[in-house]
Amino acid sequence: MKKSTTPRQKELLQIIYDYIINEGYPPTFDEMRERLKVVSNQSVIDLLNKLEKNRIIKRNENIARSIAILPIGYEMLGKPPLAPFLGVSSAGAPINSIEITGEWQTLSSDIAKLKDEVFILKVSGDSMINSGIDDGDLVLVKTEKEFVSGNVVLVQINDEVTIKRFISDDNPPYIYLKPENPKYDIIPATDKMTLKGKVISVLKESYWRPVS
Amino acid sequence: MKKSTTPRQKELLQIIYDYIINEGYPPTFDEMRERLKVVSNQSVIDLLNKLEKNRIIKRNENIARSIAILPIGYEMLGKPPLAPFLGVSSAGAPINSIEITGEWQTLSSDIAKLKDEVFILKVSGDSMINSGIDDGDLVLVKTEKEFVSGNVVLVQINDEVTIKRFISDDNPPYIYLKPENPKYDIIPATDKMTLKGKVISVLKESYWRPVS
DNA sequence: GTTGACACAGAACAAATAGTCGGGTACTAT
């Protein structure tokens, strides 16, 4: 029995991937059939079964559009998987307050300037354990001058740097930071507060850490 | 007419998001109904219609699991959208050869060390215009010592730094770099070649650039 | 005290979708 993925199987994998990127959900048998330029569903099923046997995709029987591309599949496509980039949110709580490691303070200005105003911070601490950002994750921050209400921002308060949600409202206290965790109170804007940038990505530790 | 998103609508949005993250594809009406703890599909339809009216999600009539969360929806969840992070691959071609801006050379060692060996490079040049990486994109690189065949790597050849796919094969030339573009030839490994790290993410310029 | 938005119920119906059966061709390796 041959194990390697055939060209036709790779074609189908690419079709599934493209479809998901364009539509936001996986294709049906018929849609794959059309794109493969074949006439029978059986052709599609054959290929899918083999992809599944090789653990490139995963399906659920009798369930519409139930194709999920597994990590091996993403690797074959040369793309990072969807899920690890978004993190696995454990509940409804959005991004929470976090602490930044000390290195940031001394190096921020250099890095911000040289890296086109985008830099990485490693999150430490466990105060956000129930939210989307966990200890060890990397946070990608882009320095900005203007902020829109709802942005997740990196903010410096006195000597401390944390991440909060920035809210600008029509009602008092008008401009404030929201930890989005019932444990913590909102923080009204003061002049001791500097917005450093906007969080544009969270890289889960499980993903960027080498697979050992 | 009220415009704001109701708590129940937010609940459903979170349910859809969680489902996609866990399963790899969106839920059916019944699955959403169960999670909302209601008995009728009508309840789900009502909520979905409102979410769609507010452009938080998008659906296709009569199509199973055809829910896509729109950028506004992701913003409400405090999560980056799926698609922009993966880039929109124009064809089957995987990651291609790119040039790195000059800054990298002088600063790499510092940044690599301080940022937990993960750093960002801005891609310049248009030699990869037909692939997943475009001019102006940001590439996230993690320094590594061991590489697996198939990894997309950052490699230094003499004075030049480029990105290629690293292949280790059972047949000659055994270890080589693959541009994955018919225009370019593969490059067998030499001792003038240093693998600097592994590309773990591509940030499309359209995403990280501030919306103006 | 009526209006409208919100949230929900129950059931019948229509469409989309997956799966099955029973074949076929072409190529490769033993």
Add this chain to the structure above:
DNA sequence: ATAGTACCCGACTATTTGTTCTGTGTCAAC
């Protein structure tokens, strides 16, 4: 030459899934 594998055809059935219709109760606003 023969077995195995990849790939394919066409018609059919079974299941899943979405939609429509007709209702109820609540609550806040005007």
